[in-house]
Amino acid sequence: MSNISRRRVLQTGLAAGAMLATKGCASAPETSTGPTVITNKIKDVTLRFIGTGVAQTQGIKEKIEEDLGFKVEMTPLSTEENNKKAITQPKQWDIFDGEYFSLPLVIPSGSIQAIDIKKIAEYDKIVPFFTTGKFDGMPVENSQGTAPYKVMYLKDKDSSEFADGQTDWATLLPFQYNADTLGWRPDLVGKEITSWAQLFDAEFKGKTSILDIPSIGIMDAAMVLEAAGLMTFGDKGNMTQEELDQVTRILIDKKKEGQFRAFWKTFDESVNLMAAGEVILQSMWSPAVTAIRARGLDCQYGPLKEGYRGWGGGVGLSKNLSGIELDAAYEYLNWMMDGWLGGFLGRQGYYSAAPENSKKFMEDYEWDFWYEGKPAAQEILDPFGTKIADAGAVRDGGAFKERVGNVVCWNSVMDEQAYLVQKWNEFIAA
Amino acid sequence: MAFWVLILGKLSEKFRPYGLVAPQLLVLLIFLVLPIALIVIVSFWQFNGYTMTPAFSFENYTSIFTARVYLDTYLNTVRFVSLVWGICLLIAYPVAYFLAFHVHRLRWQIIWFVICTIPFFTSNIIRMISWVPMLGREGLVNQALLQLNIIQQPLEKLLFSDFAVVLALVHLYVLFMVVPIFNSLMRIDRNLVTAALDLGATSFDVFKDVILPLSRPGIAIGSIFVVTLVMGEFITVRWMGGGQSSSVGYLISNQIGSLQYPLASANAVILLMVTVLFVAAILRAVDIRKQL
Numbered sequence: 102m103s104n105i106s107r108r109r110v111l112q113t114g115l116a117a118g119a120m121l122a123t124k125g126c127a128s129a130p131e132t133s134t135g136p137t138v139i140t141n142k143i144k145d146v147t148l149r150f151i152g153t154g155v156a157q158t159q160g161i162k163e164k165i166e167e168d169l170g171f172k173v174e175m176t177p178l179s180t181e182e183n184n185k186k187a188i189t190q191p192k193q194w195d196i197f198d199g200e201y202f203s204l205p206l207v208i209p210s211g212s213i214q215a216i217d218i219k220k221i222a223e224y225d226k227i228v229p230f231f232t233t234g235k236f237d238g239m240p241v242e243n244s245q246g247t248a249p250y251k252v253m254y255l256k257d258k259d260s261s262e263f264a265d266g267q268t269d270w271a272t273l274l275p276f277q278y279n280a281d282t283l284g285w286r287p288d289l290v291g292k293e294i295t296s297w298a299q300l301f302d303a304e305f306k307g308k309t310s311i312l313d314i315p316s317i318g319i320m321d322a323a324m325v326l327e328a329a330g331l332m333t334f335g336d337k338g339n340m341t342q343e344e345l346d347q348v349t350r351i352l353i354d355k356k357k358e359g360q361f362r363a364f365w366k367t368f369d370e371s372v373n374l375m376a377a378g379e380v381i382l383q384s385m386w387s388p389a390v391t392a393i394r395a396r397g398l399d400c401q402y403g404p405l406k407e408g409y410r411g412w413g414g415g416v417g418l419s420k421n422l423s424g425i426e427l428d429a430a431y432e433y434l435n436w437m438m439d440g441w442l443g444g445f446l447g448r449q450g451y452y453s454a455a456p457e458n459s460k461k462f463m464e465d466y467e468w469d470f471w472y473e474g475k476p477a478a479q480e481i482l483d484p485f486g487t488k489i490a491d492a493g494a495v496r497d498g499g500a501f502k503e504r505v506g507n508v509v510c511w512n513s514v515m516d517e518q519a520y521l522v523q524k525w526n527e528f529i530a531a
Numbered sequence: 532m533a534f535w536v537l538i539l540g541k542l543s544e545k546f547r548p549y550g551l552v553a554p555q556l557l558v559l560l561i562f563l564v565l566p567i568a569l570i571v572i573v574s575f576w577q578f579n580g581y582t583m584t585p586a587f588s589f590e591n592y593t594s595i596f597t598a599r600v601y602l603d604t605y606l607n608t609v610r611f612v613s614l615v616w617g618i619c620l621l622i623a624y625p626v627a628y629f630l631a632f633h634v635h636r637l638r639w640q641i642i643w644f645v646i647c648t649i650p651f652f653t654s655n656i657i658r659m660i661s662w663v664p665m666l667g668r669e670g671l672v673n674q675a676l677l678q679l680n681i682i683q684q685p686l687e688k689l690l691f692s693d694f695a696v697v698l699a700l701v702h703l704y705v706l707f708m709v710v711p712i713f714n715s716l717m718r719i720d721r722n723l724v725t726a727a728l729d730l731g732a733t734s735f736d737v738f739k740d741v742i743l744p745l746s747r748p749g750i751a752i753g754s755i756f757v758v759t760l761v762m763g764e765f766i767t768v769r770w771m772g773g774g775q776s777s778s779v780g781y782l783i784s785n786q787i788g789s790l791q792y793p794l795a796s797a798n799a800v801i802l803l804m805v806t807v808l809f810v811a812a813i814l815r816a817v818d819i820r821k822q823l
Contacts, residue, residue, distance in 0.1 A: 181788040188582070188790065206790070210582055307687055313774050315789060356775070363691045363773025374773075378669050379690070519578060522789040527600040529785060530777035 146171040146429045151178055151186055152198025155277065155388070155414070160484060161445065169436055171429050179367055180314055187212055196430060197273075197417040202247040202316050202512035204272050208261050213417040215255045215270035220431050223438045226455040230505070231275045231413070233267065239506030240408060246320060246338025246513035249275060249413040273415030275454040276437050277446050280409035280504040284385030284393075284402045286375060297321075297407050298329035300382060306360055310374055310383035313364035315525040317512045319345075320410050321384040322352055324510065328407045338513040342520055349524040353531040364529065368392075375400065387450045390497075395487045404498040404507070411508030415454075447471050448484045452501060474500030567803070574796035583793050591797035601782075601798075605805070608778045611693075611768070612761045612809075615700045619757050620750065622701070623708035627749070628742075630709075631716035647706055659699055659770045666690040666698075691773030699771045704760055708753035715749025716742070751817035755810055762806045 150157060150173060157177035165173045176194070178186060184203045186193060191212035199207070207213060218224045230236040234250035241248075252272055254264040263272075285294050290305070300309050311325075312318045323337040332347055334340060340348070355361065362380045365371045372392045374380040385402060393400040416437065418430050436442075443453025444462030450471065453459035460468050466478040474496055481490040490496075498504045515521055539550045577586045595601045626647070634640050650658060665671050666689040673685040688694055719742060727737045765780030779802045786795035 185788070185790055361775070363775060365774070366769075373663065377663060377667050379663075379667055519791070522786075522791060523594075523794075526782060526785050526789075527598070529774055530600050530604050530782055 142425055143169075143171050143429055143432075146426050147174060148172070148195045148426070148429060148433065149174045149176070149193070150196045150198055151176045151183055151194040152416075153178060153180055153183055153200075153414070155449075155451065156198055156442070156446065161442065164441060164445075165433065165436065168441075169429070169432055180317075181366075191419060192421060195419045195422055195426065196433070197419065198414065199273070199417065200512060201249040201252055201273060201275075201413045201415065202514050204252040204263075205247065205514040206518070207417070208252075208255070208263070208272060211261060212420055213272070214420045214422065215258050215260075215272065216274055216418060216434065217258075218269050218271050220434075221271075221274065221438060222435055223455060223458065226438065226458055227275060228452075228454060228456065228505075231454060236506055237502070239502070241411070241506050241508045244338075244411065244508050244510055245336050246511035248338075248411075248511045249273075249278075249415070273417045274434050274437065275413055275415040276442060277415075277451040277453065278411065278413035278505075279387050279451055280411050280498070280508050281384070281386060282403060282405055282409050282498070283382060284375070284390050284400055285382040286378070287399050287401050289378060289381040294382065294401070294403050295406055296328050297324040297405050300325045300384075301329050301331075301355060301360060305382050306358070307362055308379075308381045309361055310363050310365055310371070310380040311361060312371070312384050313366050313529060315522050316514055316518075317410075317412070318364075318384070319348065319521060319525060320510050320513055322348055324407060324410060326351060328405075337510050339515045340517065340521070342517055345517060345521055345524045349528050352528045356528065356531055391450060391483065391489055394489060395483075402497040404504070408507040408509035409498075409504060411505070411511045413511070445484050448482070450489075450496075452505065456501065470494075470496060472501045474498075474503060570796045570799050573793055574800050576793040576796075578791050578793045582790075591794045592801075594794070595797055595801060604777050604779055604782050605801075607776065608762065608780075609805075611696060611700065611764070611778060612758055614697050615704065615761050616754060616757050618697070618701045619705045619708040620754070622705050623712055623753060624750075627709050627712035627716055630713050647709060650702065651706070655703065655766070658702070659767060662695065662699060662771065663690065666695060691771070691775050693772070693776050695771040696768050696776055699767050700761055700764065703767065704757050707756035707760065711752035711756070712746055712749040715746045715752075719745045747817045748819045751813050751819055754813050758809050758813070759806055762802065762809070 148171065152175070157175040162173050162175050180200070183197075183199055184206060187197045187199060187203065187207050188210040191210075197207070197213060224232070228236070230241055231249050231253060234242060234248070236242055252263050254266070254268040255270045255272060256262050256264045256268065258270055260270070264270075283294060283297065283300060289308075299305070300311070311321055319340075320337065323334060323340075326332050326348060327334060327337065331351055332344075334344055363374055365374060365383075368386055368389050369392075371383065371385055371389045375383065375385075375389070376393050376396055376398060387402060390400050390402040416434065418427070422430050438455050438458060440453070440455065440458030440460070440462045443455060443459030447453055447459050447463055448467060448471070452472075456472060460472075463471070467481065469475040470477045470481050470490070477490050477492050477494050479492050480488055481494070483489050535550075535554065539547060542550045573583070574591055575587050575589070576583045577588055577590060578584075630640055630643055634643060663670065667673070668685045668687065668690070670690070672689060673682075676682045677685065723741055723745075724737055727741050728734075732740065763780045764778055765784045768776060768778040768781045769784075779798060783795045783798050783802070786792075786798065
């Protein structure tokens with residue numbers, strides 16, 4: 102055996118390695134069950150969801166499985182991870198539960214397929230600012246940023262361009278959305294908060310916070326700067342490089358002056374900051390306010406005179422869905438419109454895309470409190486049985502129309518997105 | 532494994548060493564060299580806002596070397612590293628010395644060691660979260676100082692500041708310094724100490740001329756642990772700094788969070804080189820191989 106050369110050893114090794122590698126590939130599961138077998142097979146389908154924590158809960162999973170008969174896997178992720186996974190690992194999920202603002206990034210990646218709205222029975226029940234951009238002439242019709250309507254439709258089934266008007270091909274089917282604003286601890290703030298500008302008040306120095314997700318944080322920052330008269334924007338939802346430079350410069354100055362206590366990335370961080378009294382005024386999400394109240398602390402989530410920053414979430418279908426799995430996905434979409442889910446989320450303060458359907462699944466006093474802005478006729482509980490509000494309490498900001506109608510900007514992906522992220526990182530690193 | 536031994540047996544004397552190192556080499560190639568090579572390749576790619584395109588462009592590197600923020604962040608990271616390293620050494624050396632020279636029974640050495648590792652019984656995240664009620668504005672430390680009338684206003688700088696970051700990092704990594712130093716102290720032949728004392732050295736001389744030089748490899752190994760760990764830190768910096776202080780690792784994690792893989796890769800490559808430089812400097816100062 103002494104005539105074996107070193108090269109020979111290497112070659113054998115490489116060949117063995119290659120053999121092992123190819124063997125690994127071949128043993129991958131053969132997933133393509135042909136479209137021919139439809140008889141009762143839907144029970145064998147498993148739909149894998151990815152989404153932010155809100156709708157990725159056990160209660161919802163169980164209800165879907167009970168009503169529709171197929172299996173569901175849910176993976177709750179942070180906003181950033183969710184978008185990242187949607188774009189870079191399209192084979193790892195079947196249904197994307199994400200936000201409209203992520204679409205300018207997700208659609209070009211080609212990982213979702215258009216939803217055929219002809220297959221959605223109650224599509225016309227959806228709140229019109231999603232489907233037509235209209236809402237009784239309220240300010241939301243002229244809102245800035247990545248408003249859902251702007252990215253709602255694709256030009257065609259296989260197009261990756263957004264359509265200007267209504268088409269038969271939707272990107273996401275909406276199911277939850279809300280109007281965000283500043284939240285504060287009335288016991289520690291000691292005065293009325295009426296404007297976004299107050300985030301920069303000197304008396305709250307070292308006690309404020311802003312969220313550290315570029316596409317959302319920049320909009321809150323823009324609301325503050327505009328309200329404080331520190332700068333004006335051509336279009337907050339689509340800033341120029343110069344505008345981004347200026348925003349970042351002002352934010353960095355404020356940071357160096359010590360205006361902010363901390364920055365938060367996830368919902369529970371914002372809850373902890375506020376519950377511990379580290380931060381008394383900050384940009385917030387509504388369930389965080391509920392969570393703080395559930396701890397017995399007072400927290401207000403106020404209507405501000407400049408209006409709200411809106412966000413909209415919906416579900417999209419993976420490009421890889423076909424046959425029976427695609428049928429199951431459409432069944433899910435129709436189930437989603439039916440109202441149970443809207444009622445479930447409504448009891449946590451989120452709005453349903455088809456409110457009139459959700460109404461069927463809410464008690465009258467719940468509907469009055471969450472949607473009509475009326476005083477609670479009795480104690481308000483969330484779906485998990487925790488008390489949210491005492492009898493007589495009124496929802497901050499009032500009725501559905503008042504809140505959503507006054508959304509003036511949305512979470513945004515801008516033309517200068519890469520530059521925005523770079524400048525935002527500079528702000529955080531400064 | 533058995534298969535490999537069989538092959539080794541068939542190899543001639545001359546090639547047997549190659550056969551012996553092959554498995555290790557393969558593991559290193561697949562799990563170390565290959566990933567790093569991929570990172571280096573991606574660091575030259577371009578990013579257009581949502582996806583990356585293969586290219587050979589120095590854009591990422593030029594942006595890192597021209598933007599002020601990167602320099603500041605690297606300097607800040609180095610500052611964290613030197614502070615944490617210095618404090619860890621100051622704490623770890625006496626602890627290791629005590630364990631090695633003043634605790635004579637093996638059983639007690641083990642017990643003390645287990646006590647040293649108690650902070651590691653809980654997860655990193657939990658340890659960091661528990662700093663908040665400790666250091667916060669209404670936390671234990673502030674409450675105590677206020678009660679004792681030492682301060683009139685709560686100290687804001689205890690939490691979400693560089694102080695908090697360094698404190699948490701020292702708490703996390705000091706054991707990585709204790710263990711190697713303890714190890715090298717234990718290897719010192721006690722007869723050397725006796726001999727030095729017999730020859731009239733004071734106990735300070737013994738420490739300075741015998742123990743300290745002989746424990747240098749331990750210090751070097753501990754330093755390598757601490758420096759490399761702190762260089763790549765991001766989660767502690769994020770939690771304890773509250774987003775107020777930054778490090779290169781945190782910067783990279785932010786860039787990955789917004790899909791900017793090429794830029795993050797370029798940063799990772801530079802960070803790796805800086806870290807390797809640090810390690811090289813340590814190894815140059817102390818020849819670990821010779822002294823072990």
